[in-house]
Amino acid sequence: MSMGIAASELPGHGPASQGWSQGIDIANTRFAAVLLFCVTAISHYVLREPAPYDLLLVATAGTLFLLGLRIPRGLAVPAAGMILILCGYMIGGTQALYVDLSITFLQTSTYLTLTFIFFASVIAASPDRALGALWAGYLVAAVCTAGLGIGAYLNVIPGGEILLGAGRAKALFEDPNVYGPFLVAPVLYAFWRMSTGSMKSTLLFWGPVTVLLALGLFLSFSRGAWLHLLLSAAIFAILASLSPETRRQRARIAGIAVMLGVALFFAIGWAATIPEVRDLLEARLGLQSYDTREGGRFTGHANALRHALQHPFGIGPNNWGMIAGLDTHNIYLNVFVAGGFISIAGLLTALGATIIKGYRYALTGPRRGIFLVAYATFIGLFAESIIIDSNHWRHMYLLMGMIWGLMLAAPPVRHRAGSAHQKSRA
Numbered sequence: 001m002s003m004g005i006a007a008s009e010l011p012g013h014g015p016a017s018q019g020w021s022q023g024i025d026i027a028n029t030r031f032a033a034v035l036l037f038c039v040t041a042i043s044h045y046v047l048r049e050p051a052p053y054d055l056l057l058v059a060t061a062g063t064l065f066l067l068g069l070r071i072p073r074g075l076a077v078p079a080a081g082m083i084l085i086l087c088g089y090m091i092g093g094t095q096a097l098y099v100d101l102s103i104t105f106l107q108t109s110t111y112l113t114l115t116f117i118f119f120a121s122v123i124a125a126s127p128d129r130a131l132g133a134l135w136a137g138y139l140v141a142a143v144c145t146a147g148l149g150i151g152a153y154l155n156v157i158p159g160g161e162i163l164l165g166a167g168r169a170k171a172l173f174e175d176p177n178v179y180g181p182f183l184v185a186p187v188l189y190a191f192w193r194m195s196t197g198s199m200k201s202t203l204l205f206w207g208p209v210t211v212l213l214a215l216g217l218f219l220s221f222s223r224g225a226w227l228h229l230l231l232s233a234a235i236f237a238i239l240a241s242l243s244p245e246t247r248r249q250r251a252r253i254a255g256i257a258v259m260l261g262v263a264l265f266f267a268i269g270w271a272a273t274i275p276e277v278r279d280l281l282e283a284r285l286g287l288q289s290y291d292t293r294e295g296g297r298f299t300g301h302a303n304a305l306r307h308a309l310q311h312p313f314g315i316g317p318n319n320w321g322m323i324a325g326l327d328t329h330n331i332y333l334n335v336f337v338a339g340g341f342i343s344i345a346g347l348l349t350a351l352g353a354t355i356i357k358g359y360r361y362a363l364t365g366p367r368r369g370i371f372l373v374a375y376a377t378f379i380g381l382f383a384e385s386i387i388i389d390s391n392h393w394r395h396m397y398l399l400m401g402m403i404w405g406l407m408l409a410a411p412p413v414r415h416r417a418g419s420a421h422q423k424s425r426a
Contacts, residue, residue: 026067027125033133035060036122040137043394044145044182045172053394054111061118071117072124074408077353078400082113084346088339092314098322105318105338112397119401120408127409131370131402135189138398142186143209145171146216149179153219167280169219177388180225182395183217185377187229188236192373194256195240202256211263221280224384232380236372239362297387300326304333314340331385350400351382358403366411374402 026032039060043053086109093102123130149169152160163169165176173179190210194202217225237257304320317338321327328334336344358375365371378399381390390396 026064026069027122028129032064032122032126033129035063036130036133037137040134040398041140043138043398044141046178046394047172047174049108057115057118058111061114064122065118069118069121069125071121072408074124075117075120075404078350078404079113079117081346081348081350081353082116084349085335085339085343086110086113086346088314088335088341088343088346089317091342092311092339093316095311095313096316096319098316098319101318101322102316108392109317112392112394115394116397116401116404119398120404123402123405124408127367127406130405131367134398134402135370138395139186139189139209142183142213145173145179146183146213148172149216149219150212168221169216171216176220177222177224178393180217180220180222181228181381181384181390181393183213183220184225184229184232184380185373185395185399187213187217188232188373188377189370191233191256192236192369196369207263224388228380228384231383232376235379236376239372239376240369242363297326297329300324300328301330301333304328304330304337308333308337308340311337312340314338314343327389329388331382331388331390334389334391354400354403355379357407361407365407367406367409371403371406374399374406378403 035056039053039057042051042056045052086106089102089106089109093099093106096102119134123134148157148160148163148171151157152163152171153169157163163171165174168176170176170179173182187210190206190213194206194210197206214229217229303324307315307320307324315323315337320334320337328337332344332347335347339346358371358378362368362372362375378396381393381396381399384390
């Protein structure tokens, strides 16, 4: 499957990164690409932990690092921020009431931090081949999971009840509120491919894929996922319009957006004709009882903040839900109450560095289009994280790795008449 990488960016058309050590060549091999594709292609199955994704990712990362993959120096700031989070967890864990829960949470957080470092490293070393493989696998996983979610919701899959949660599509995820956000990045990716590909590919492939993924996301009935998609799409559109290649391209993006909006309108309208869908949609569009009631989500936010301020070194990860009887449903409060000021400082450092440096790259950097997909989705994800605990969402670390890997990679190289010329690409 072609992933829309220009010929000038493909392996064989020039070195993927200049100034890298010879050992980094493993990232440019077909062997590495196959492993990366398989990792993201099975990322939609997380009904139990460790998931197949985790096992294959550990094996892949270990193999590539042993064969010469190196960590780029430019990862120092975000990596330091994420290590601060872990340090805060360890310090807070000394005060934990439920030590076993803290240890398990810390182990998972450490593993996911390492996955970010791995993805950033392999993309920095081989941006075009690695990104092509990762996005191809992610798209396969997204199409599979959206198809399962839609099929189960429409009762066309035997035994499809296991793919639903409280009447909402969740496919092979544990929760509809994780399934929905997982599909945001592929939706934006498919839209980007529509804006850069031929009209034939748009009508016959990318258009239908985009509608399928968006419909699957809609049937999660996750308000956070809906808002995440709208915000990320808006960020993508705004940043993409700041410096389009031509006026014609801007017009095409607007036209495709209108066409896609009409298709989604009819698809969602058709779904809403099903009584169960209509009733659930009406219920989900309003505030839920657990949002506003005493002891609900927003009361829980206030209580968690108050407790965090009273325990500046934290109470240990994964303990607040047991103490309060309700999880924070907010990644910032989750980190703050677990690891105190050390952990929240680490989170804000990593997040701030990613957003600030990423914004500069988004305006003028090479491989700008594919970068905007990851960057816009990442910002939308952390906005949604105000109302949900996303600490251990695996695709969050993948997106962050894509952002930093692209920022640290050498620009694409084009060979013309025996000489290399750099070329920025929107």
